[in-house]
Amino acid sequence: DVKVTQSSRYLVKRTGEKVFLECVQDMDHENMFWYRQDPGLGLRLIYFSYDVKMKEKGDIPEGYSVSREKKERFSLILESASTNQTSMYLCASRNPGFHQPQHFGDGTRLSIL
Amino acid sequence: DAKTTQPPSMDCAEGRAANLPCNHSTISGNEYVYWYRQIHSQGPQYIIHGLKNNETNEMASLIITEDRKSSTLILPHATLRDTAVYYCIVRGQNFGNEKLTFGTGTRLTIIP
Numbered sequence: 001d002v003k004v005t006q007s008s009r010y011l012v013k014r015t016g017e018k019v020f021l022e023c024v025q026d027m028d029h030e031n032m033f034w035y036r037q038d039p040g041l042g043l044r045l046i047y048f049s050y051d052v053k054m055k056e057k058g059d060i061p062e063g064y065s066v067s068r069e070k071k072e073r074f075s076l077i078l079e080s081a082s083t084n085q086t087s088m089y090l091c092a093s094r095n096p097g098f099h100q101p102q103h104f105g106d107g108t109r110l111s112i113l
Numbered sequence: 114d115a116k117t118t119q120p121p122s123m124d125c126a127e128g129r130a131a132n133l134p135c136n137h138s139t140i141s142g143n144e145y146v147y148w149y150r151q152i153h154s155q156g157p158q159y160i161i162h163g164l165k166n167n168e169t170n171e172m173a174s175l176i177i178t179e180d181r182k183s184s185t186l187i188l189p190h191a192t193l194r195d196t197a198v199y200y201c202i203v204r205g206q207n208f209g210n211e212k213l214t215f216g217t218g219t220r221l222t223i224i225p
């Protein structure tokens with residue numbers, strides 16, 4: 001089974017902090033994704049990566065950056081956390097091939113105070 | 114990506130087959146049908162996907178009509194753990210079209 005592991009299920013941080021969300025997958029997937037999910041807004045794509053050292057902006061990259069130094073790990077960074085970044089963050093991975101399904105982790109529920 | 118329509122809610126008795134319909138009448142030739150589910154406070158779980166042939170895996174079966182305008186997800190023997198929101202998604206295979214757009218889905222409740 002595909003296993004996508006996000007480092008924390010729940011996280012509380014303060015406004016202005018730099019926040020790191022980590023995601024690791026164990027299926028040697030080349031493609032990885034970061035989303036946020038908010039009530040009434042559904043899933044929104046923040047960044048994705050087709051391979052190590054590669055990154056592509058999604059629909060809402062502002063205020064975020066990413067790092068992909070190893071194939072299995074994709075990190076999302078909130079440069080200076082703000083209260084409007086309080087959300088459920090979801091990481092996903094996928095085999096290459098656009099028809100391949102994305103597999104998700106259990107999410108990190110991040111609260112910015 | 115084609116729009117999908119699902120009933121907002123369904124009930125199914127435990128042990129019976131749950132049949133979840135999805136309408137995607139504007140689907141185009143290269144678009145796949147995907148099914149995910151999400152249990153409260155967890156990440157979406159991939160179930161199954163297909164292009165035009167019926168598909169089966171250890172979790173479910175996917176029946177796609179010959180004209181591809183609708184599909185049905187079948188959970189053959191529903192258990193209480195199958196209570197979740199089920200999302201039907203249609204996606205094209207265009208480079209850069211990476212986002213998954215979940216609609217409102219079907220809230221499936223398994224009744225003991």
